[in-house]
Amino acid sequence: MKILVTGTRGQLVTSLVELAADMPDVSLVRVGRPGFDLLDPSSVRRAILAAKPDIVVSAAAYTAVDRAEDERDQAYQVNVVGAACVAEAAAALRVPVIHVSTDYVFSGESAHSYREGDEAEPKTVYGYTKLRGEHAVASANPRHIILRTSWVYSPFGTNFVRTMLRLAAERRVIAVVADQWGNPTSALDLAAAILLVATHPARDRYGIYHVAGEGETNWAGLARHVFRASADLGGPSAEVKDIATTEYRTKARRPLNSRLCCDRFERTFGWRAPPWQLSTDVVVRRILETDYRNQSQGTGA
Ligand SMILES: NC(=O)C1=CN([C@@H]2O[C@H](COP(=O)(O)OP(=O)(O)OC[C@H]3O[C@@H](n4cnc5c(N)ncnc54)[C@H](OP(=O)(O)O)[C@@H]3O)[C@@H](O)[C@H]2O)C=CC1
Ligand SMILES: Cc1cn([C@H]2C[C@H](O)[C@@H](COP(=O)(O)OP(=O)(O)O[C@H]3O[C@@H](C)C(=O)[C@@H](O)[C@H]3O)O2)c(=O)[nH]c1=O
Numbered sequence: 001m002k003i004l005v006t007g008t009r010g011q012l013v014t015s016l017v018e019l020a021a022d023m024p025d026v027s028l029v030r031v032g033r034p035g036f037d038l039l040d041p042s043s044v045r046r047a048i049l050a051a052k053p054d055i056v057v058s059a060a061a062y063t064a065v066d067r068a069e070d071e072r073d074q075a076y077q078v079n080v081v082g083a084a085c086v087a088e089a090a091a092a093l094r095v096p097v098i099h100v101s102t103d104y105v106f107s108g109e110s111a112h113s114y115r116e117g118d119e120a121e122p123k124t125v126y127g128y129t130k131l132r133g134e135h136a137v138a139s140a141n142p143r144h145i146i147l148r149t150s151w152v153y154s155p156f157g158t159n160f161v162r163t164m165l166r167l168a169a170e171r172r173v174i175a176v177v178a179d180q181w182g183n184p185t186s187a188l189d190l191a192a193a194i195l196l197v198a199t200h201p202a203r204d205r206y207g208i209y210h211v212a213g214e215g216e217t218n219w220a221g222l223a224r225h226v227f228r229a230s231a232d233l234g235g236p237s238a239e240v241k242d243i244a245t246t247e248y249r250t251k252a253r254r255p256l257n258s259r260l261c262c263d264r265f266e267r268t269f270g271w272r273a274p275p276w277q278l279s280t281d282v283v284v285r286r287i288l289e290t291d292y293r294n295q296s297q298g299t300g301a
């Protein structure tokens, strides 16, 4: 089957390309800038209609959470208007769209982990545009599967795990917020889940699902785990100082609790992500191999 995925260098698209390479029955094509630009609806339509895929994975998005506070219009054009164009083009081909959304659609004020039907009440521009994007996708294409995920990291692109390792090479102590709770998710695990959905797109499975790493932590807990894993492999490590959100000033106010309950996805697709600690270990190892080859033990020549 032919799967079209949006974006070129993003974490998720790169992970999908890697995993699909080992699936003989799957041919994965990615479309991205400049030929395919979510800010240019006609380029979106043209690229998708020309490729004639069996299913579309909408992975490209405006993901800069703080910058979005100042670039509201651009974030909206990409995450709402652009996402709707992608879903519409899939609808014109009568094929499903798998659209990726975020835990930041929730306010974070709840004490429990969020289920799909819980009220979404984003507190950031990014979260607001992603929520509106979900609605636009659902109304543009009845054949939609919306997957909300969270705290995505990978060996690729920009993410918290890579940032922590980079900072550790420069500082002895790193202050990290310890009062925002969520589920760190490896883009490689998310890609596996998406390929499972893409190859089993039954009509009675359309709808919205949460899919994120198993288990919960806060950003400081994630950073500490990353440094332990890295130190074990001879990579960079630092001491983590727990701080409160109020001590780390950012433009966008992140949710304090954005944990996602992934039971519906497991019931429907029979798949659950591995514990976040295991997947983090895999990704730390790969980042050390690519970014810190000469610093980790046993790899230097
Ligand atoms: N990162 C995270 O922590 C989380 C992400 N998500 C969602 O998961 C999805 C994948 O995220 P992730 O892979 O981490 O994102 P990245 O930030 O790693 O990549 C973003 C991708 O979007 C593409 N893109 C951005 N603007 C445009 C545009 N105008 N036209 C075409 N392509 C564009 C980029 O293109 P290019 O390749 O040219 O740079 C890139 O491929 C997104 O929908 C995101 O909202 C959900 C929860 C957490
Ligand atoms: C770099 C750094 C960040 N932080 C804090 C800031 C923030 O509250 C938290 C995470 O920072 P980041 O900027 O990496 O995370 P952020 O950009 O908020 O990550 C989000 O991205 C979007 C795309 C999503 O959809 C979300 O699921 C989530 O993954 O850690 C520290 O406390 N210390 C530090 O040194």
Ligand SMILES: [Mg+2]
Binding pocket: 063, 064, 065
């Ligand atoms: Mg970020």
